[in-house]
Amino acid sequence: MSSATVARLQEHIEVPLRPRAWGFKGRLLASGLGLVVAWGVFAWFHQLDSGLVVTGLGNRVPWGLYITDFVFFIGISYAGTLVSAILRLSHAGWRRPITRLAEMITVVGLSIGSVLIVVDMGRPERLLNVVRFPHLHSPLTWDMLAISTYLIGSIIYLYLPLIPDLAVLSKSPTLGPLRRRVYRVLSLRWARLPEQRASLNKSIAILAVLLIPVAIAAHTVVGWIFGMTLREGWDSTIYGPYFVVGAIFSGIAGLIVVMAILRRVYHLEEFITEKHFRYLGWLLLVFGLLYAYFTGSEYLTMGYKLNMGSQSLLHELTLGQYAVPFWTFGLAGLVVPLLLLSFRRTRTIKWIPIAGALVLVGMWCKRLVIVVPSLALPTMPYEWGVYQPTWVEWSITAAAFAAFTLMFMVLVRCFPMISVWEVDEGLEREEGLEREEGLEREEGLELEPVVEEPLGSRRALAASGAEGGKR
């Protein structure tokens, strides 16, 4: 990449921010999605009015599609924090063009997931009781704490790296005046001063370190909602880590799919390249194998001992009423994508997004077969419980997916989807390294370290940290 590339990138990311950027197709899609969301909202009002009786839920199977969707979207949200924070901390240079998208997925996924948990509640208007009368024994209390912390942290984590880009955009003549004013306010008088850059990089690094445990906690706790009960199938010690790995797996898949779509729609081929897909494909493969390992471990330990409950549960999963979603997960969600990612011939820009999409479908099914069968399993001398989702639940599920897409479209319409200054910085870093190789050590030392050092590098951070300490 060269500085000309950065100029072209700047131009490219301004395209979706310009007035009337959506065009006819975009507006058609947005209104279509808006209609689906509106229908879902209507279904929710119907449910609020009549109660959860309009769902297929009952005393035997008290949770269904809403909780499945909730776990799915919280899982997707993993993309951002993990890819962005871990790659940032490990100074993986190739991350630069894709971190923003990953962080956006986190914010959107968490928002949708949080709404779904409210949709599932019998008394949503009492949501604040969780704050008014918190019961700290409950995994759901842990969940609300973890997810709200995670959401707030992710919004800040999305916002901070936006500041330099917004400052540049606020001066761009191609954008509307109102938008430029908003950008100017949001960019907090960013002037690319060395101390501003140092403190920004430091803040981002601190936040990245803080967000990793928060993200792990958030998904561990989602697993513990199930793992803390005595129910067959859920009563497992590995549910915390199992859910974390599952979330990372589906999060990476989500990122790959979003990247593939946006790359095509906004012609970002030059910036989001095959290399990004290949690297993320590797990550997806690694986490897919990990997830397969956890899954195998989970079912083998159940299937080997075969107590009454797991006998019945495994039978229903593999051959009974849950066989379709179960094998969709096993084959379409694990085996096929892992095969696609294993071979050089299919580890290409064409097949990796397909593998990602398959993983998303499979992981949704997996969440369904985690939630429903363990509830339908008889705990008393009952028959198996029956759960048939109704149109209300399907409408709200469709609305959740439509809302995800729509929110993402709006986010991309409002904010630059690639972090230009970080790409630029990466370039600077490459050049800096080249120069460092060519120059003698003494010459380098004469310069101000904060300015000279590639931003975000350990030494730059250490230098600014030491300065701060002296003051």
Next chain:
Amino acid sequence: MDGNKELQGAQRDMAGPAVGSRRAFLGKTAAIAGSVVLASQITKIPWESAAHAAASDPSDEVPQWAMVIDLARCDGCDDCSKACQKTHFTGDQKWLEVFKVHDEGGGHYFLPRPCMQCENAPCENVCPVGATFTNESGAVLIDHRICIGCRICIAACPYGARSFNWGVPENPPGARFAKYSPEFPVPHRKGTAEKCMFCVHNTKMGKLPACATACAMSAIWLGDLVQDVATNGLETVKLSWLLSSRHAFRLKEELGTRPRVWYLPGHGEEAKTVTPV
């Protein structure tokens, strides 16, 4: 030890004049329940420590309710369940469900399942707002004014003892005037979880739970772990004797929930000889 024989054949209707010793028992325990609650008494008292505390000073103790269900007497008539529905205006919801269980020999027996009022209650642990709580006499209650309807309690209960107001509950006309309390949760509230709580509104007044009163076979006993007594409305016996002489067991003991409901094993033959159905 063998129960009060004088009481046999006494009037079963709890609304009518009650029999002396039973009334004394229930009345006394109710009086204690209403008396000053010490901090130590709020905590759940397990079987051993309750017995121990009773030995030291029984008059200071609030009762610790337990239920004993005699499977040998139960004929599966479902009267207990119906009485429960009627008393609590639950409509179709069954807080007490009678299961027909098939045994290995090709026969069957009936298993009434109220809420177990577990001492280590999974539902209480997982409630995010603390709407489920154990009262001073060990009954697990729900405050429907706080419940957010997340249903994690239903998912957590190993006995399927909880139900949910999925729709707008059908409250009887008079229910609107009832003063709600977690001890007698009427009127029912949409989107909240419900369950049996040993009819604490009755036991407080010295009456048996509705299911025990309705049982024609006198198969349901209410006991107090502190006083170590149990009554089914006909007889009053020493609770520990009843449990040990009939080899009482609890459901899913291995889960460690420590239920307050004991079952006396049997297959209903005794019952059939007493009343032809």
